[in-house]
Amino acid sequence: MKIEFKAIASVAVVALSALMMGSCTADADSSGLEYMPDMYRSPAIEPYVDYGEIRGRENMDVKMKMSAMTPPAGTVPFYGTDSATVSLMLPYFRKANVAFRETHGMYGADLTSMDEYTLAVNDMNPLKLTADNAEGMFKTGKELYTAMCQHCHGEKGDGNGPMVASGAYAGVPNYADRATLSDGQMFYSIYYGKGAMGSHASQLNKKEIWTLVHYVRKFQNADYGKFDTNGLMMAAAVAMGADTTTAVK
Numbered sequence: 153m154k155i156e157f158k159a160i161a162s163v164a165v166v167a168l169s170a171l172m173m174g175s176c177t178a179d180a181d182s183s184g185l186e187y188m189p190d191m192y193r194s195p196a197i198e199p200y201v202d203y204g205e206i207r208g209r210e211n212m213d214v215k216m217k218m219s220a221m222t223p224p225a226g227t228v229p230f231y232g233t234d235s236a237t238v239s240l241m242l243p244y245f246r247k248a249n250v251a252f253r254e255t256h257g258m259y260g261a262d263l264t265s266m267d268e269y270t271l272a273v274n275d276m277n278p279l280k281l282t283a284d285n286a287e288g289m290f291k292t293g294k295e296l297y298t299a300m301c302q303h304c305h306g307e308k309g310d311g312n313g314p315m316v317a318s319g320a321y322a323g324v325p326n327y328a329d330r331a332t333l334s335d336g337q338m339f340y341s342i343y344y345g346k347g348a349m350g351s352h353a354s355q356l357n358k359k360e361i362w363t364l365v366h367y368v369r370k371f372q373n374a375d376y377g378k379f380d381t382n383g384l385m386m387a388a389a390v391a392m393g394a395d396t397t398t399a400v401k
């Protein structure tokens with residue numbers, strides 16, 4: 153009995169040390185021998201990649217397989233119960249111009265041939281600027297502008313941002329030269345992009361874009377957002393029925 157136990161014990165010790173030695177390697181970066189690699193390396197399933205359609209090209213082999221599906225048409229994100237906020241954040245009702253299909257990578261978007269940019273002339277900023285909210289609005293506007301727009305449009309909105317000054321980029325307008333643009337057209341251009349300016353639809357939500365529209369107005373009229381003692385804005389009514397000669401065709 154005693155002898156048998158010793159034999160088993162020594163075999164076990166040898167086996168165990170062999171196992172432990174086998175797990176080590178001289179290479180400090182190596183994980184050594186992996187007995188159960190499945191536990192270290194999970195299979196790379198990327199649920200948010202739609203392998204069935206990439207940049208407008210269909211891949212029929214994988215198209216019908218399960219991946220993260222687009223939500224049913226008409227689905228809107230939940231933005232709480234405040235009706236003003238909800239209506240502000242609803243999907244933008246104007247369609248992208250056909251010109252955007254190639255230039256702005258809007259593959260699969262429902263593009264109409266109608267020039268919705270021209271129609272946007274009549275759209276007013278639904279985010280109202282008042283004596284009470286102006287300070288906060290411009291503060292947020294400045295933060296967004298500094299992060300997303302200033303490198304092209306410049307600190308003063310004159311179109312001379314660092315990108316333009318470096319000579320890498322040209323054609324950025326001075327906002328003051330486009331003072332006749334309507335709120336809606338500005339929104340449209342920021343949302344879908346225009347000419348050499350790309351779409352900002354994925355970087356900014358609708359409230360942020362309308363905030364920026366207010367901020368851009370300040371470059372066009374120094375009195376914009378300043379209120380007199382009666383709570384009326386000092387800047388004259390800005391830009392309705394605007395010049396459409398700069399329309400994206």
Ligand code: HEC
Nearest residue numbers: 300301304323324325337338341346347348349352364398
């Ligand atoms: C990559 C450089 C670049 C960036 C970043 C950029 N823009 Fe522009 N923007 C342009 C250019 C170029 C034009 C002129 C487009 C045209 O009229 O062909 C333009 C035009 C505009 C116009 C006039 C649109 C019209 O309908 O005539 C507005 C308003 C505007 N930009 C606001 C913004 C705001 C706000 C941001 C930040 C969210 C921004 N831009 C970011 C380059 C840029």
